[in-house]
Amino acid sequence: MKLITAIIKPFKLDDVRQAVADIGVQGVTVTEVQGFGRQRGHTELYRGAEYRVDFLPKTKIELAVDDSIAEQVIEAITNVARTGKIGDGKIFVIDLEQAVRIRTGETGVEAV
């Protein structure tokens, strides 16, 4: 199993959700996050007071998937979330040791 963490532009969330659902992913966890990368922040100006905002709002999606579809999911997210402009985000993949469905106690691939 793999745990895939994707940091994407917030407005791409619906497209990504649809794309991974089409592949057969049963569930995702979504968090609103802030951070910085190569995309620079922006400045805000209030009555002459200029503020530099370094952390930009992004959306973090976490999905636990079977190894067999991991590459497909990564490819789908990459395709859908891409705008070609700086700030499209990143995908991190790590091996997932175990998963448990709390209601039934199922473990492993059955649980994701």
Add this chain to the structure above:
Amino acid sequence: MKIPLATSRVLTYLWSVALTAFMLFGAELTLAQDAPVTDEAAVALEAAQEEADAAPAEEAAAEAEEEPTLDSGDTAWMLTATVLVLFMTIPGLALFYGGMVRSKNILSTLMQCFAITGLMTVLWTVYGYSLAFDTTGMEAGVLNFKSFVGGFDRFMLSGLTIDSLSGTIPEALFITFQMTFAIITPALIVGAFAERMKFSALLVFMALWFTVCYAPMVHMVWSGDGALMWDWGVLDFAGGTVVHINAGIAGLVAALVIGKRQGYGQTIMAPHNLTLSMIGAAMLWVGWFGFNAGSAVAADTSAGMAMLVTQICTGTAALAWMFGEWISHGKPSLLGIISGAVAGLVAITPAAGTVGPAGALVIGILAGAICFIASTKVKRALGYDDSLDVFGVHAVGGIVGAILTGVFAFPSLGGVWEPTEGATIASQVWVQIKSVLFTIVYTGVLSYVLLKIVDVIIGLRVTPEQEEEGLDLALHDERGYNL
């Protein structure tokens, strides 16, 4: 409220009064004129009476003057105007300011405006109205202690009955109308020390400031013959000196005495909700018609013109600030345009009732542009932390308006004022400048003294921990947003 000497209107009224009296041989009259009868009017009255050549007319006219009767039209408008002016403070000004502070301080800002509303209501009732409008011992052209502040003859509104009239409206209504001005003026100052003043210190300071700075200023400008600035002949229709310069200077002094917010200039102190500020500014704009057109204290031509010029100046100043920002920073902003609107409202306040539409346009352009520069460039250059620009908008806008009133009130420049005898633009502008300077020095010095007194007794500022936590939780045990 200073009522301009609309001589032609007075003449028309007196003519019709004299003629009607002559025809009806002293039948009951209603004199729909609330202005104090002036020398000019008295001369006109004599002329009218000579022409009419009728003793009954003279008697009737004299009687009608001594006992003005209630005008239901004037009263209806003033009831409405009073409500509008209260609406300016709560919720208008409260929201305007509340949106501009950080989210941890919104309730404290709303709370300060609301508490001031209650406090000033009580103080105005107990002695404020008396200090402001008690005119015993005053005489035109005579400078004495009563030229500066009224006495206690109207303590606890003594002498007020259900039948008491102030001009053509019930005195109870006039008291309430003026009370709403006494509420908004101290509330304006709140913006200068937002996010860091102790609530207890605020209440004590506001009570003292109302007593020492506000009520005497009202008295000096509006209470009539014998009052300092009234006798100078200052034109201040709705409160350029009394309300805006007064509050704006007090705000600057307070910001300087209390000091900058922690992290000012380093950390982000962006407004947390400009939607609230826009709603508040729009409420101020609407309510200001009560403030300016209501200052005619009548439903008359003066009120109508005050309303028109208020709208013109506000729209113009909003655009002026917006374009100023667009040119100097590259983008127009909502905070900019609403700040410009308030600057325009402030600047037209002394001028409403005397300037015409063209004057309002010019005042609007200048107020928007100058207040923009004062609140952005000048403030940054000088480094003081007037959190919500009480000085940059109210003092600067008030000064621009007060001085330009002396220019554009003249009929030759589109004004609707009937210049007093011998008045020239230069002489009137000097009167305006003199009044502005007096206000700045008077309120500047006394506000400083009062702040120092409160600082010694109670301490003006919250602790650094409380400031960091936010005043909502630290002082009120509540949070604005439980999301």
